[in-house]
Amino acid sequence: MARKLKPRTPIAERLVKAREALSLDRKALAAALDWNLSTLGDYELGACQPSFEFLGRLAGLGISLDWLITGRGEIWSDAALSEGRDAEIARLHLTIAHMKVGAAAPGSLDSVLMGRIVDAIRAAYREQGQQVPDRTLGELAAAWYSEIVRAGDEQADRMMALGAKAALFRQELSATARDPASSKRQA
Numbered sequence: 001m002a003r004k005l006k007p008r009t010p011i012a013e014r015l016v017k018a019r020e021a022l023s024l025d026r027k028a029l030a031a032a033l034d035w036n037l038s039t040l041g042d043y044e045l046g047a048c049q050p051s052f053e054f055l056g057r058l059a060g061l062g063i064s065l066d067w068l069i070t071g072r073g074e075i076w077s078d079a080a081l082s083e084g085r086d087a088e089i090a091r092l093h094l095t096i097a098h099m100k101v102g103a104a105a106p107g108s109l110d111s112v113l114m115g116r117i118v119d120a121i122r123a124a125y126r127e128q129g130q131q132v133p134d135r136t137l138g139e140l141a142a143a144w145y146s147e148i149v150r151a152g153d154e155q156a157d158r159m160m161a162l163g164a165k166a167a168l169f170r171q172e173l174s175a176t177a178r179d180p181a182s183s184k185r186q187a
Contacts, residue, residue: 008046015044018063033057117144120166128177
């Protein structure tokens, strides 16, 4: 039987407590955070410090970074407490269950569609010899995604809606480039 190793740092101890509070084993937490299992193990042992990216992902599950880093306050972030941590944990478990069977979690993002949206927006800007700022790209992609998923559940319907949206956007962007005062770009 494998021996359970003791965390060597206070942060490592709190990472283990956070995982246990989420009612997850190490493998499930690594999957939920899309993180390397071995690296997570190193963090929990205190062999190395967690990266900022990891901490951000953990905070997304409702863990208070103030508590994790300093040990002060509650384990749950204010947002998780106001929403109700039990509901958050239930959603997390449902998402993990869907990941294990290879299905999309309810309300999850269609990453292929989002990738195509991002590509279409970048291509439209490139055609005009412009670069799209990251924040603008994110805002446009989110708005387009919301609009396109309403076009239907079938991939073909969504691809048609994306093609139409991209064509209209290229026209608007081209008109704005020719005469910036005459029109405003809309998402």
